[in-house]
Amino acid sequence: MPDIPVQHVCSFTQQLATLVCAGVPLLQSLDTVAKGTPFKPLQDTALKLRQQIAQGMSLQEGLRQSQVFDHFYCQLVAAGEMSGNLDGMLRRLASHLERQHKLRQKVKMALVYPVAVLLIGALVTAVILIWVVPVFQNIFASFGAELPAATRLVLRLSEGLVQSGPVALLAVLLAFLGLRSTYLRSETWQLRAAIASLGLPVAGALIRASNAAIWTRCMATLLQSGVPLLDALEVTAGACPNRVHALFTLAIRHAVSQGRSLSAAMQSVHLLLPQTRQKQSVFDALLVQMVAVGEESGALAPLLAQAADENEQGLERHIDGMTQLIEPLMVVVLGGLVGGLVVALYLPVFQLGQVL
Numbered sequence: 338m339p340d341i342p343v344q345h346v347c348s349f350t351q352q353l354a355t356l357v358c359a360g361v362p363l364l365q366s367l368d369t370v371a372k373g374t375p376f377k378p379l380q381d382t383a384l385k386l387r388q389q390i391a392q393g394m395s396l397q398e399g400l401r402q403s404q405v406f407d408h409f410y411c412q413l414v415a416a417g418e419m420s421g422n423l424d425g426m427l428r429r430l431a432s433h434l435e436r437q438h439k440l441r442q443k444v445k446m447a448l449v450y451p452v453a454v455l456l457i458g459a460l461v462t463a464v465i466l467i468w469v470v471p472v473f474q475n476i477f478a479s480f481g482a483e484l485p486a487a488t489r490l491v492l493r494l495s496e497g498l499v500q501s502g503p504v505a506l507l508a509v510l511l512a513f514l515g516l517r518s519t520y521l522r523s524e525t526w527q528l529r530a531a532i533a534s535l536g537l538p539v540a541g542a543l544i545r546a547s548n549a550a551i552w553t554r555c556m557a558t559l560l561q562s563g564v565p566l567l568d569a570l571e572v573t574a575g576a577c578p579n580r581v582h583a584l585f586t587l588a589i590r591h592a593v594s595q596g597r598s599l600s601a602a603m604q605s606v607h608l609l610l611p612q613t614r615q616k617q618s619v620f621d622a623l624l625v626q627m628v629a630v631g632e633e634s635g636a637l638a639p640l641l642a643q644a645a646d647e648n649e650q651g652l653e654r655h656i657d658g659m660t661q662l663i664e665p666l667m668v669v670v671l672g673g674l675v676g677g678l679v680v681a682l683y684l685p686v687f688q689l690g691q692v693l
Contacts, residue, residue: 341405343441345379347434350410354427363423364391396423409555409576410434416562426562433558437551440649441578444547447656448540454667458674463498465678470495473682485688487681531580539659546655548582549621550648557641567594585619599637600629624648 349370356366364387371383382405389399397415400406410430417426474492477484484492520526535541555576559569570590577583585606592602603620627644631637 341376341378341382343434343438345374345376346406346410347431347438349374349379349383350427350431350434354424354431357427358424363396407575409559409572412559412564412568412572413562416559416564420563429558429562433554436649437554440547440550440652443653443656444543447543447659450660451663451667454671458667458671461671462674462678463502465675466491466495466498467502470678470682471499477685485681485684487677488684491678491681528580528584535579535581543652543655543659544579546648546652548577548579549624550645550652552577552582552586552620553624553641553645553648557638557645560638560641566599582619598629598632600625600632603628 352370352373353366356369357363361369367383367387367390371380371387374380374383382403385403386396386399389402390396394402395415395418397411397418400411400414413426413430413433414423417423417430420426470491474495477488477492520530534544537544552573555573556569559572560566564572567590570586570593574583574586574590577586588606589599589602592605593599597605603625606619624644627640628637631640634640
């Protein structure tokens, strides 16, 4: 199974939608896309799809056999072929994939940025403790005077890092690899990690907002494309990045299949956060109310599309606000860390200057 990044799948869909909408036959469109892409795995996938369709297979059957495109993608293409509106469906799918890719990139950057800054700060601190502090230690030894408490603390940290640093780093690396291997093999650990991530102080709200935006957009796109509600819920469960939202979406699907309304099923789903031991609704009350209104008025798909727009705009505002808050906070943390080390190293020099 070729590993094709999301951005290449988006580019493939956009090019194919443009050609099909322009009236180019599907076989010729796939051939043109294959010749125009520089990414070899995608080129091979497009050529294989062309060969399968030439042999009488439908596009959605070829997409499913390729194992490159997810269930959501194949379901929309199948709906487009069944309705005779493949060109319009490809155009809608390309827009959806582009929007989702940009949204996930923003969330990823918002979460990765503070971690990257902290790692850089830790690296700079380690360099100072390993290579800079020992030079000052030799100078302090010639003073023959008692050193300040802050300076003694920095010297002990430097000695400990030089003596035990490689062993500690190896132990941390082995522990990380062991935990990662256990996490990938255990569905229980994955579920616990997903639940714990929703209760994190800052990242939890961002993860909940991003999953709500993805959930509403997927549901709106599927329902607007004519996909039945139960099938739409099943496909959306597979598109949710967080396992909690995926499992609860399947629970909602089961409740709907038993005769409950979508809004009632959404309202009955709650999450018990381990940090607070309190129940919290997975879906926002406003979203549940909009779904209820949509069911009563028969305009569920348009209202879900409106909710998706609002959720995506709210998520972007949340990311911008968090970034503006994190940037000065990271500057203060790094400045305090490096500045504290420098001050601790120069305190004996200042004291010696006062004595002289």
